[in-house]
Amino acid sequence: MEAVAYSNFRKNLRSYMKQVNDDADALIVTTTDVEDTVVVLSKRDYDSMQETLRVLSNDYVMDKIRRGDRQFSEGNFTNRELIEVELDD
Template identity: 85%
Template structure:
């Protein structure tokens, strides 16, 4: 995670936005007042974090995930070939 001073961030906003989106890494924007420091991340990463929080906070979904993980760990699963679907149908 890279850190940059606010004044430098402001002067090079476009390049930092591009960097955050391309590298999928967060950027810390510092300020003299530590309470004004912010973290910049891509919308894709933000959306992913929000979805993860929704899943983790949904007890029903988490129970299903835990049960599936346990079944997999115990070898209690079946494999099968994928079905090929033609786009012409």
């Protein structure tokens, strides 16, 4: 994760926004006051992080994931062929 001073970030905002989106890596924007330091990340990464937090905090969903993981680890599953469906235009 790269860090950049606030003054440089402000001067080059557009290029840093593009970099964050293109690289899919967060950027730390530093200031002289450590309490004002922020992290900039793409909306896509933010949305992904929020969804991960929602899943991890949902006991019902996590129980289903753990159960599926156990079944897979024990070899308790069946392989299925995918069915191709033709769509009418």
